[in-house]
């Protein structure tokens with residue numbers, strides 16, 4: 001893969017491109033007014049990350065739309081929270097200001113953004129993403145996206161993005177070091193209407209959640225381990241989530257409550 005910029009980059013874009021190329025261990029190439037198809041052909045690659053003033057755009061040969069950061073469903077959910085309304089996920093997790101939440105499957109960080117707003121300045125959301133390309137695009141988006149709301153932008157900036165496989169990361173966490181540990185793996189059967197996640201899918205880690213990761217999460221969580229899946233998914237029973245709450249028409253949250261010590 002290669003990293004490049006939009007055709008007329010300023011110094012800030014050049015610096016961002018350099019930083020992302022270093023993070024990804026990718027070649028940085030000058031754009032020279034070339035189209036994406038021509039870049040792929042001339043540079044012999046099928047994956048191009050283009051750093052633009054509107055954020056990075058990730059192109060892959062054969063994939064119709066580039067992957068870009070956007071807050072997806074988070075914006076409307078965060079506006080509800082700011083109005084004093086509730087969010088079903090925040091309610092189920094019993095989130096309080098000051099909580100620490102480990103989001104083991106960051107993706108577009110829509111859930112992480114809602115959680116970050118809910119835990120507030122005194123809390124912390126750490127978001128783990130195993131795929132460096134997704135981590136790079138989303139971390140950059142969280143750093144620069146402008147929503148028009150200072151409270152929402154601050155919540156996006158506070159999310160700590162870590163590029164790591166969640167099992168590796170969980171194994172290094174102390175017992176009971178996060179209030180909630182959350183998993184939202186790629187659904188075994190995708191929800192077609194979920195177009196926000198559609199653009200992420202070609203770049204995402206499709207692996208099912210492992211029982212080992214759930215076991216580690218139980219050790220690391222102080223209050224509960226939560227998994228989002230499709231309603232009726234066999235994953236809940238396979239992974240030991242006995243308490244399941246359906247929300248809306250398609251998704252459900254499985255909860256494992258962690259006993260007090």
Ligand SMILES: C[S@@+](CC[C@H](N)C(=O)[O-])C[C@H]1O[C@@H](n2cnc3c(N)ncnc32)[C@H](O)[C@@H]1O
Nearest residue numbers: 105107108109110111129130165166184204205
């Ligand atoms: C369904 S998406 C999560 C969507 C996210 N909850 C949101 O609100 O945008 C799942 C994400 O988890 C990542 N992932 C899957 N397995 C992982 C693992 N073992 N460690 C870290 N990230 C993982 C995928 O690459 C993908 O980006």
